[in-house]
Amino acid sequence: MTAISVLLVDDHTVVRSGLKALLGTQADIAVVGEASSGEEALEAAQVHSPAVVLMDLAMGDGMDGIEAIKQLRQRNPKQAVIVFTTYDSDADIVRAVDAGAMGYLLKDAAPEEIFAAVRGAVQGKSVMSAPVASRLFQQLRNPDEILTPREAELLSLLTQGLSNRDLGKRLFISEATVKTHLAHIYAKLGVETRAAAIATAIRREGMR
Amino acid sequence: MTAISVLLVDDHTVVRSGLKALLGTQADIAVVGEASSGEEALEAAQVHSPAVVLMDLAMGDGMDGIEAIKQLRQRNPKQAVIVFTTYDSDADIVRAVDAGAMGYLLKDAAPEEIFAAVRGAVQGKSVMSAPVASRLFQQLRNPDEILTPREAELLSLLTQGLSNRDLGKRLFISEATVKTHLAHIYAKLGVETRAAAIATAIRREGMR
């Protein structure tokens, strides 16, 4: 049996090193490459053709994790991408799943959880950390509060402090559309102002 | 020469594993113990008497990093504590230094930086990541950016998502005064809108 080939993508050397050490203890898993940015990840995926990509969502400058997932999935749909990140932000989860992620692990996951996720991913199984799963579950019960991918994207930018005009420019849509999305977001979050939305989003969603 | 004994404190198994792997490559550094919480850290420090403690500030439930640093320093002032965390929040830096931390590293630090910090710490040298240092330096040079008590109070309420009217009611001042304070706050934070001020405040000051 061939070992499952894994590509690690994280801008923290320490985390890559830790994953390599942990995964190295498993005979059926082999780390074949590392990358510290979205761009590097795409290159490394070309070179190594890993079966599984373990990727952090937050990566300093340049391409973010979501975009990297999209492009990876586009180039090679057979490759399974597992998100491995610090926060269980609602928005990130939705966007990551939308982009094609097979699993969603938090960095405080136990080693066994990580192994299980990697093994599951190659079999098409979706594995996620308990807090992430319960969050999704809770959302399923309150469908009215689920943000669409686009809304989540907008909310994420909103928490950067952008104005409606800037949001429009950034997303290539008109200011009118921005306002429409915002109105929907406010309703779903149960707030009335942009300030409250930002406060709620950052505290509740773990956005930073 | 005896190797420098190090205790790792982080609630993420992956990070501990990574640090152990990286530090293990250095002949003069030896990891003598691990802990995943503040409480465990105190126990482990008693047992192993490490020369250096590498500690994350954010640790799930229970005692937080700052409190753990204080107690460690109190019990054994010779022990050097280096903060190893993800965020360079102004508030955290000040509090950590205040609690007696010898160094402040970010998790995206290069391995060499980590080694240097550990070696420096036992010699009484204080080492911090470049972004952290520049932040502290900037604050020292620009006392103009320090908020007055009243402004800080207002900013704190602002991050709750209140409107100007609500802020006025809450603080028993007119809306005009609220606007004056806000203008000053924006200038000091270097932002132009309330949205950006909220985002900056929550992220930078650790207000949550």
Add this chain to the structure above:
DNA sequence: TGGTCTCTCCACCTTTTGGCTGATATGGCC
């Protein structure tokens, strides 16, 4: 005593945001 800081307040004006009622296009689903 004079200067500086802080906190308070006002008026006027522009820009931004939010609330409302629409509309069109697309794609998935039954």
Add this chain to the structure above:
DNA sequence: GGCCATATCAGCCAAAAGGTGGAGAGACCA
């Protein structure tokens, strides 16, 4: 084909926020 969710856009109006340029009172300090 019809239904629904999503994403896009418009116009109008009221409310909120922001910019400018003041000003007075009290505290503190040199």
